[in-house]
Amino acid sequence: MDSYYHSHDLGKFSDMGKGNKELWEKFMGYYGAVFAEGALTEREKALIALAVAHTVQCPYCIDAYTQASLEKGSNVEEMTEAVHVACAIRGGASLVHGVQMRNVAEKLSM
Numbered sequence: 001m002d003s004y005y006h007s008h009d010l011g012k013f014s015d016m017g018k019g020n021k022e023l024w025e026k027f028m029g030y031y032g033a034v035f036a037e038g039a040l041t042e043r044e045k046a047l048i049a050l051a052v053a054h055t056v057q058c059p060y061c062i063d064a065y066t067q068a069s070l071e072k073g074s075n076v077e078e079m080t081e082a083v084h085v086a087c088a089i090r091g092g093a094s095l096v097h098g099v100q101m102r103n104v105a106e107k108l109s110m
Contacts, residue, residue, distance in 0.1 A: 005059045013060070043072035050079055051086035 017024030035045050046068040053061030069079050 007059075007063055010060045010063055041072075043069070043074055046072045047074055047078065047082045051082040054083050055086045055090050 014024075017028075035042065035049075040048075046065055049061065050065035050069050053065050066079065069082075
């Protein structure tokens, strides 16, 4: 089955630098600094990125950070738990916005 997303396109990510090399280099410098070992380990950062990738629903990021998480020493159980954390936060964020709906409904019902 053909789909809009093709895993081989992830390898073309650097092509985005062709339109503006200066901005690409700035982004890559920042990106590299963010994922470097710091207060958090590279492994922890990869797990966070994997969870966020699911939240923003980026198939390329899911592929990249699944691989990165495995390479940094995470296992499928840890990765699955990280995805569930992201799911819980996203679900909770949707529910808490229900307060806005209730506020508007209450105001309009007056």
